[in-house]
Amino acid sequence: MSRTPTTLEAATADHGLPDRYTERSTVDRAELNEALSAAINRIDDSLEEFYDRFPSPSSQGLTYTATDNIDGWTASFWTGLCWLAYEVTGERRFRDAAETQLETFQRRLANGDVGTHDLGFLYTLSAVAGHRLIGNERYRSMALSAADLLVDRFLEAPGLIQAWGDHEATDDSWELGRMIVDTMMNLPLLFWASEETGESRYAAIAETHARTNAQHIVRPDGSTYHTFKCDVESGTPIGGETAQGYDADSCWSRGQTWAIYGYAIAADYADEGAYAQLSAKLANYYLSHLEDDSVPRWDFDAPAERDIRDTSAAAIAACGLDELARQLPLADDRVRGYRNAACTTLGSLAENYSTAGLDSNGLLTDGAYDTSDGDYDECCIWGDYFYVEGLVRATEHWSRYW
Template sequence: MPRSPAALSAGATDHGLPDRYRTRPDVTRDDLERALADAIDRIDENLDEFYDRFPTASSDDLVYGATANMDGWTTSFWTGLCWLAHEVTGAERFRDAAETQLETFERRLDSGETATHDLGFLYTLSAVAGHRLTGNEQYRSLALTAADRLADRFWEAPGMIQAWGECDANTESWERGRAIVDTMMNLPLLFWASETTGDSRYASVAATHARTTAEHLVRADGSTCHTFEFDVETGAPVGEETAQGYADDSCWSRGQAWTVYGYAVAADYTGEAAYLDLAGTLANYYLQHVEADGVPRWDFDAPAEQSMRDSSAAAIAACGLDELARHLPTADERVAGYRNAALATLGSLADDYTVGDGSNGLLAEAAYHPTEGDYDECCIWGDYFYVEGLVRATEQWGRYW
């Protein structure tokens, strides 16, 4: 069985916040407001092409293609960008696009294409955000159906949500009984479902998965593995393995960023201080290993000849660091450090990683799957979290997650 919340961070060594983040970076509010305005202009330019379709997960020569397919895990990030643009500008054309896209998410549930933990990504940034912003009960119902499907992926014995594939006890495959760090950012759908319905079973599944992740996917040095396999019948741990990182025992930077943000959000929903402590340990490891400009290599342990950056990991981390700072006690000296790190990251992204003319994306040098040659491109989730980070830094914003 997974450990109690009080023991979550006991097994990980925290080496502290790096000194360079104790000083406020040379990034002004005006700088970030200009970056946000530029990003919204780009979203607006793309609205006709992606009104009822979606950008591909990653670009080709920094240009996204368009897809109307219901498969994949990334479509909601474009819808989330439309909701953010609507909130910032008040322009109805962004809301109209997001609501048009929601019809696709409804069809996806009807089609049964739901064999993934990414239901959290897909329906938080589409239906939950839509309900929060419009009060439309249809969107609430849609999100709750997705939460039911996500909760159905929970294996009781190991206490975890299976990431990929059908959850069929008779099916033997690499996917069966596999947990991944990304799921920490899919759990908010379940926490929200309990909050909106009063039914604690959703939050119970989410909290149990978070404890299991802390016990088996967080290492003693505060790093994380990408995936971990369990025997679903006995609950016995099998071992860690990577899918998108450099090696089974390496630390994939985007996965580390997911956990920083995920545990900070879990702390807010549950009130468990241990989740917050663990988010800090994970954040400190990230900040100790990130490059000087705040944008990490795609894997902290990759060799020099594979030192590609991942701007999408940096954007996620900026949001996670800001979220963590919001929930720590005001007197905690780490609050200023995490805010400084988030601002420095956003400033670096805005100055050195945004694309130029000829691209329909926002951030260059994102890495989807470097071992398969997909890097140095735009990735739609990186674009989303970049804009979310800018909104966090410049607006009074209510979290979708």
């Protein structure tokens, strides 16, 4: 597997950075500090309820219910929020909660409840973060075990990490060869594993998947499919589809932001400028299709009557845009624009979509998990996580967990 990207030119059209983001952001840093303090207070209020359990993926009536960490992909976002609160405040209770929750991640490994492509989400924000912050070797071991399981999902011929379902089940063959854009944010676990162990195979698989993603999921105009399928034996591309977007040919905004952030992180780990340039093309498409308040509709191509916002996509974008600004050369004229866009997005979320003053244990309203199931206009736990990460990025000297 070559470490030189060969298919990143798949996105050939660049919309350019919209003019409104080239001027200095009007968002005051003090406002973002205030928003971060309010968010940490809300996390603190929920600490007892979710000490060894977890918020549901999305809320009902803006209230999360408690769930156990036995399946799914979202438990780590609450643990990540606890680690962020610990870093910002130094208060031991947040660390104790995160470490208590990590026992449930250990049980998932022991019980085999890890048949998912989202191992990067699950074990980066829990075990990798814990190892980075307090140096616990057991957390390092947990994260490496998760990385090994993620490697097991790699399909050599199409050059991708299998999404969804049990990749070894004989009755699930219709899913084999399928990749999804979300997996770009699972790759940091593999890059980290190579750095930790000195074994190049983890990073080689991550880069192969990133190139395959660029070739098939990124369209020539810089938009993205949600999911794409290839033949398992030959690697021949079959076609793109969607599961949470409006249709196969539309651009699901949250998927776009997974790709923006994922390629910006890959640029850092792989020391590869082409990844940053692709992230920039994806970012320009995203920013060129935003609403005036910098919070996207759930799908950029959905009919006007389906005007559903997704604050979770905006929160991911804020983090991805900030990371992209860090990966471009300082002399690049776009750096300030991406930073301005990140701050403008955070300011809008804090001003227009905060749950402050509402009867809620979440942080952001108007999250859209799955519009086809009617799951929107709620809090989404990953949106809450990336909102706080974005605020920490904007106000603190912070080293990412990813």
